[in-house]
Amino acid sequence: MTTPTQAPPFPPAKVYALSTAFWQTKLIMTASQLGVFEKLSTGPASLEQLAEALTLQPTALHDFLDALVALELLERDGGRYSNSAEADFYLVPGKRYYMGHYLTFVDNFMRPTWDGLDEVLRTGRPQAPQPPERPQPEAAPGKEGTEFFEHTYASADLQRMFMEAQDSLSSEIAWEISRRIDWSRWTRLVDLGGARGNTAGILLQAHPHLTATVFDMPPIEPLFHEHMERLGVHDRAAYQGGDWFQDPLPEGDALLCGHALHNWTAEQRKTVIGKAYDAVRPGGVFMVHDLMIDEDRNRLNPLMLSLAMTLSVGGSGYKASECIGWMREAGFTDVEAVLLQDYDGHTVVLGHKRA
């Protein structure tokens, strides 16, 4: 190796930051799990007060708290810490838009599968733990999605954690869909794969003329009723349990399928879209929303979600143009894509059924 005679032309900042990005993940996860944001939601506290309230040793606490300030999750005034406005809104248990369950979901469901990235690149197969009796993915492409949901819904705790995490993801986008789309044209909403009804509930809250049916897998029904009560829309919301690959779908004039088709293969997505076409009443609409890959494949978040799906359930991301193609093939007309959020590529594709 020759001895360099010049300083490097650029600093190693990017390599350094990417290699240690998990430090930041660990900070937010740990602060959330230890109850830092919950404690500070009752008022500012000094390091000593936090140490006592959360039974923590002071050794690492000073750096931990100041690093959270640097991440803009906490604020520091004199010697006292408080939550930043964002942390107070999203990270305090019990608040409507609490995202702590999403952090737990990422930590428990998503993080471990990334250890299999090299394997999935080598083998092309999802790396979720496979019991020996499970059919090999090549023999049953897309089967992992079904197995993932069956496994998750077999436990009451996992069910609730998954539903609460989905709410964190769907709330912002539901408000966006509510605001950006003219709902006065339709009265009967059906949310396919609508989980415990968070999106439908937000749309019902915002548009009192709507009634809704949420179609999802049977085990979710009790959580749906509980959530609709909480949102105060239970009198206009119904649940239909079923499997969209096997069962007929409920009819409506505005069908929705959000943040769900990335769990499946392209062929499976086409099946769901085709069945949605049959269930949309003439003159009605079908909307698919998801983090969609941009045409030039430059936006990071949808590419990362796509990889996460390939790693875990054998699904993948897709482009709005592909979704438009599947919708046209199913029979929908005037199909168009509307970008809802630039930062993560969340897009809604709308297709109409002729009256």
Ligand SMILES: C[S@@+](CC[C@H](N)C(=O)[O-])C[C@H]1O[C@@H](n2cnc3c(N)ncnc32)[C@H](O)[C@@H]1O
């Ligand atoms: C990633 S979650 C998205 C939930 C919700 N649409 C949202 O935006 O938060 C996918 C949903 O699809 C549902 N799902 C998966 N397979 C299904 C099937 N075969 N039939 C009906 N629903 C299904 C799951 O139970 C889950 O609630």
